[in-house]
Amino acid sequence: MTVGVCYFPEHWPRQRWERDIEQMAEAGLEYVRMAEFSWGRIEPERGQFDFEWLDEAIELIGDHGMEVILCTPTATPPKWLVDERPEILQEDPDGTVREFGSRRHYCFNSPAYREETERIVTRMAERYADNPHVAGWQTDNEYGCHETVRCYCADCSNAFSEWLADRHGDVDALNEAWGTTFWSQQYPDFEAVEPPGPTPAEHHPSRLLAYYRFASDSVVEYNRLQTEILREINDDWLVTHNFMGHFSTLDAYDVAGDLDLVSWDSYPTGFVQDRREAEATVEELRAGDPDQVGLNHDIYRGALEQPFWVMEQQPGDVNWPPHAPQPADGAMRLWAHHAVAHGGDAVLYFRWRRCRQGQEQYHAGLRKQDGSPDRGYADASTAAEELFDLGPVDAPVALLHSYENLWATNIQPHAPEFDYWTHAGTYYRALRRRGVQVDVVPPERDLDGYAAVVAPTLYLLDDALATRLEAYVEDGGQLLIGARSGEKDPYNKLPDALQPGPLAGLVGATVAQHESLPEQVPTRVGYGGDEYEYRTWAEWLDADDATVQGRHRSGPADGQAAVVDAERGRGRVTYCGVWPGRELADALVGDLLERAGVTTHAPLPDGVRIAERDGHVWVTNFTDAPVSVDVPGGAAWIVGHERVGAYDVGVLEGTLGDVTVTRENSEP
């Protein structure tokens, strides 16, 4: 387990570099990422290359015993290139060009930009082909950041038509698959299908979904262009890309298929402010929400089912969220441990030093702009010292996540509050409250090894997936399926059969009605002898081959079935037709884990999490109050001790079942 940092030697005078790099080494850092926005520095005008500065920086890093992750600099084509070939720029749906002056101002489908990409990546990779200090490459930087996955330019229009022709062969097949005999939306040929521009009313949901798939595939294809060049030049390099948190327009699983390693950029106190429904608490403003961060760790670990890296770890206050509170003392260390507990193998802080120029002057580094240590520096050093080598995480539970379901429910949320991530997060949080490790994987993944599987929503569904889930249950799997599953076919049309469509046989019930409800409507269900709140979404179930475990107790739905379950072969499947409130999610997940025989902790306090990895248990405390860790028979503490203070961490040898965590002074 290692710690590293992101460094921009091009921002500082050359005479400063040696001291910077010495200080990195003193802190115990092992990796330095560089060059992701350096095209304008490397090639100040067409064909005039200047690599000497980068050669020297790499050499110095190597001299200090560290390794370099280089980046292809394609996220920022320089001005001379934009002026020469303006067709590389992206366009908004209404044709407005996204101009030069920030970053990510290129179209993934631009033939001109692919040509330029090939040229610069080849040149750069060849330069460092034999450099012993370069461990690997990050392609580009945060694909899709600033809403750039979906572009609406003429190149995209052509590429979309071709992509559709490849998938459907014949335009009649497309018309049939989408169902265009609605509002006279039949297409005469593939060329007639354009990116979805401004229209008087909403778009056809099948067209939108196809465009979202196409746009994501365009990034996959663009990334593959880079990975193939890199691999061809030096097949030993580790090739990665740095994904983002709760990112919604790009299928990370698809991109990951072309990578050796998945990494992502983690900014806990930013995420609680700008990508979550609930307002951040004061504690969350100081250290983030462990489950929000954890869900992303588990997605990116799940992508290749192997350890991930945090390529950018928040180092202190940052510039882009609405507010920039100072993190709690120790938070920067806590985050490194939390990442490792979730299966991270390396944590690189972004950035080494606060930048004096440009858009990120309000983003802290491990060092201040004058070079003196900032608050994160000691945390990073401590983490580097404390972390040790570990095997991978072994998760007993899988949570099924699919970008296509995210896109399709976004296209027709049917309620302003129906947010895919928040709904899935309800189930994820219930699992994590029990201390259980969770692989977040796509529905197509082999589920054999999992004692239990939670599918918050399987919105788009075909027979093949239904058959695989049936087999999982028949073979003894414990499956919990959430609302809106089986609503649509893969082209975003309703199937002939009532919801859950191909899953109806497995579930033993169909959805008689669904409704979406605003906050002012009372929403209650009974389950297991208790009454619970739910929110936003309700289905009324007709159980024909299942046991009713919960019934509605409010509104016109009163008395209708809401939760059913059924034994199938050696397993059991539960279908929950509402978006459960927190307590109902706890009850459903608790019952699932119990019948699956998964070891759990009693429900943990908010902000306190435990996690097991390779014979060690992490207790991470994201709150302002200390917790006590009780280990009958005594604990072997690697980090910390039985009292884990505010924003502190403890690591001990053992397994989840050995440990009991309680908040001090809490009621018994």
Place this chain on the structure above:
Amino acid sequence: MTVGVCYFPEHWPRQRWERDIEQMAEAGLEYVRMAEFSWGRIEPERGQFDFEWLDEAIELIGDHGMEVILCTPTATPPKWLVDERPEILQEDPDGTVREFGSRRHYCFNSPAYREETERIVTRMAERYADNPHVAGWQTDNEYGCHETVRCYCADCSNAFSEWLADRHGDVDALNEAWGTTFWSQQYPDFEAVEPPGPTPAEHHPSRLLAYYRFASDSVVEYNRLQTEILREINDDWLVTHNFMGHFSTLDAYDVAGDLDLVSWDSYPTGFVQDRREAEATVEELRAGDPDQVGLNHDIYRGALEQPFWVMEQQPGDVNWPPHAPQPADGAMRLWAHHAVAHGGDAVLYFRWRRCRQGQEQYHAGLRKQDGSPDRGYADASTAAEELFDLGPVDAPVALLHSYENLWATNIQPHAPEFDYWTHAGTYYRALRRRGVQVDVVPPERDLDGYAAVVAPTLYLLDDALATRLEAYVEDGGQLLIGARSGEKDPYNKLPDALQPGPLAGLVGATVAQHESLPEQVPTRVGYGGDEYEYRTWAEWLDADDATVQGRHRSGPADGQAAVVDAERGRGRVTYCGVWPGRELADALVGDLLERAGVTTHAPLPDGVRIAERDGHVWVTNFTDAPVSVDVPGGAAWIVGHERVGAYDVGVLEGTLGDVTVTRENSEP
């Protein structure tokens, strides 16, 4: 009184049609509307027509004893037509083209589209000229939906210049009428007057009003193009158009002049969510607001002063409002009765069957997508059975409504909350709380037969209208005029005289000051010995030939006159210079009806309404609590009985004066 349905045979396999149509007949349906978005199916490429599918569907419907309303398919020009003649597309004010991919993507003023319209309407009408099962036609579909009345393309610019030249003759006359000697806005010629595009500051109110009038007139002209073709081909056809609820950009009275029948599309639980100021209550989310729906019934009945149709009646949950709660049990039947009580002669549910493809998959039908009955099916069947033939509604009161006043107050609301519909609705609701039938008619309508007239606002006013209102009162009419009346001349300029301008003689007072007030300001007036709240708008009146009936009791207005009245000949006129709160509106309307000798009920509970039509009384209960109906001497019940349950209806023989309705368990 009949019930029908909207059907899309083109969405389903031909082998299903016979069963669908049998089930319609079994439910007692009598009309089937079809083909309003079928252009792409009828003419898949230019000049290649396929009418056989429609022929067959019509034949089957006729075979089952039902009649067909066909629609011209012009709301959705197909893609091949758009690609051939892209100039038919609408444009936003900033020039953004509204592209293909939804519906209503054509400009009413496009010569190209008028040519295509003529071609397709003629072809289709000729096809069915002698078909005995086709009872009539709906032109297009929901003119103006998705903000499409106002277009800003080059064709519109030319047409606007011509429209202005026709009205003003000479550009100097336009400059004088609008008052362009303000901010140097003089126009050198008619060509120089363009649709109102993006400008640094707000537009000239006279130019805006002219553009809104022109845009509405363009739809009237376009619709007339269709009605003339239809009438020429078969003069026996019933020609209608389906208007929308609370629709604000098109003058429905003007369009109605070219129709035989006015119909509209009623979605009660959608309307309470997306076109009303107040947040919907839980009961309203389940059944709608009877006064919001009723105001529309009364507008469309008033348009031709004859019974209307509901061409689309909500059948269950729908896709377009923010939330999609399931309607209460029985609500779909309640709505049919409520429409009939307000003078509806037919109610067609939209749609027969939930659609599997395209934008409306989340819109229920009477049958589910698998063909099984949905919640509305039984309600529709029951309504079909219960309804019986009736003469027209005879309303003792008129409420004056004018689209030009709506546009002009929207242009200069002078307070964010000054909404024309909400203000007019305050008076309408007070009338309906007394069980009184109300014709909602334009101010130009002959008022002779009405015992009382309420004019919530007569914002734009000329001498001719003032003279007619004077005559109405002199002849014994009882008139109640609301705030902001007589503020402007018909070109949206202030008149020379102080407000209410030409009405000052009739009213006997002028407006000394007006003010608009945010919620935090106390707003009180005294009236008839009590003190009341008002909201948003206040006028301070100078009464020179009127009696002060109410005075301000707050703010700088304290002590100023707020409500005045005056006898004139055999009648009386009241002017209310504030936007009354609910209680003040009740008091003003109660006093008006009493002096007009109109039979009323005591103020009804919210959500409970009674209405008299042709010797029968309807009691419609839009609430969750039952009500009791007391008829001294006994009642002859046609539907239901003296206890009308939640979301239920009772119909008895008699008149308004015979009936007393009370909420059970309410305080005496």
Place this chain on the structure above:
Amino acid sequence: MTVGVCYFPEHWPRQRWERDIEQMAEAGLEYVRMAEFSWGRIEPERGQFDFEWLDEAIELIGDHGMEVILCTPTATPPKWLVDERPEILQEDPDGTVREFGSRRHYCFNSPAYREETERIVTRMAERYADNPHVAGWQTDNEYGCHETVRCYCADCSNAFSEWLADRHGDVDALNEAWGTTFWSQQYPDFEAVEPPGPTPAEHHPSRLLAYYRFASDSVVEYNRLQTEILREINDDWLVTHNFMGHFSTLDAYDVAGDLDLVSWDSYPTGFVQDRREAEATVEELRAGDPDQVGLNHDIYRGALEQPFWVMEQQPGDVNWPPHAPQPADGAMRLWAHHAVAHGGDAVLYFRWRRCRQGQEQYHAGLRKQDGSPDRGYADASTAAEELFDLGPVDAPVALLHSYENLWATNIQPHAPEFDYWTHAGTYYRALRRRGVQVDVVPPERDLDGYAAVVAPTLYLLDDALATRLEAYVEDGGQLLIGARSGEKDPYNKLPDALQPGPLAGLVGATVAQHESLPEQVPTRVGYGGDEYEYRTWAEWLDADDATVQGRHRSGPADGQAAVVDAERGRGRVTYCGVWPGRELADALVGDLLERAGVTTHAPLPDGVRIAERDGHVWVTNFTDAPVSVDVPGGAAWIVGHERVGAYDVGVLEGTLGDVTVTRENSEP
């Protein structure tokens, strides 16, 4: 001290003029402003001039003993000119043209418009070169109103490149000054630097600041074009421009350098609604906020350090804020006195008569549209009678205000609530609560005469300014510096040194951390033995050569220094690293004034203000409750008496130290 009015004879029939002008004279008015939007009337088509109407109006005004301020009519180029030379129109960042139909639809950098401007200004000025009744000129009208300072057209792009070339000489110097080696933003030449258009992510802060400076400079240059023509034709004319309240995109100090007189347009009850963070109270809706208005008076007085004019004074209800409450009785008189107390020499009401046409029909005048007196007429007459001649204001305190700091903090507020005006207003209000006159001046101004100086924020800072502030303190000055000072260099980059950069020596401390905090986070500091709230912004200070006067008492900052001070030579400097709440601002400012030996009043009640000018004291009461004025030894009252009623004013001979004002019935 005189009163005047704005008049539009072109809006009224000629036969009315004489009576209007007589009534002005009867009211005691002395100045009449005219013609600011008259281009279309003066030149109805190219080269056809009609000045006779204006000649006649001026003659009539002169005949009645009043003087005329004429305006150049350039704010509204007529339609024929726009049609002939459409390139004069402004463009939005996305290229949308701001079209004809309102006002201010021209680009300051358009060579075509500068040519037309020269032509019309010359022609008009020559016409009245020898007219004895024309006292002077207002250039254009409210430069920049409706967000028109910043334009994005091709002319602006060229002008921006030239402006940059003039400032930097060499593009490498620009790249160095801005720091473009960030996200590959290096520019190959000056032509490549365009106005900031739509980009995927935020713009480079140095580029934005340069564009804002350039845009402001463009207005300065455009205004100079006009003032030079006017001065050349008649050097005796008074040349002014009417600025706006809380106006943020134009550097008024720069424009003022080319004027003889600074005037501005004051709309107190509009400003509390549309340019302030806090919701308006009921009293403020009736009379405005004296400190909000006062800050503007003091900026425009400070601009040339001489008396200013109110060129447009709100006359009653106005059309443009969200709501239009009627001002309190007497408010129009109160505002005139308040302006004079702050150093105003003339107050012209806008407008004479409510306009019947165009965009401002809902804007009151001193007369109603029918010519009868409106509420403001008596107030204006009374004010004209009461006001008398006075010498200038002598302020003991300066508050430093800089448009560049405003722009730069707007570019990177780092918290949605960080508003420059609100932050500066916190300190300004604390000063005014003590009855102290304040010059609001740019940081470059000579500070020698001031006993105390408050700098709410000195965000952009260079060594020269730091040296001048050091000298001020060394020489005995008392200086209070607020948060975010010295964060940036003049190009909007971080300096090498930690904040406050070049001020660190004077202050004796550096900023260890800063953070921005949303409302839900507790924010407390101790100061002088008490605990206070702060808001939005916190700095943690390292004091190496200063005394810690206040420490944080909340969050991770707990215990860190928040307020420090230090003696330097004969003076003292305080640095406050938080945005103080009202009470902390009172404490800081009170301590500052005390040590500076400035005479103050005890903290005044909200809405009650006193001000001293030339041996007289004004007591202005913007509240609904009367106040008592106690003057030991008796007062010589010029206006009013010792009881100043609601929205009333008292003027007496004396100085601030003589007077004690208390709210009646307030607790002792």
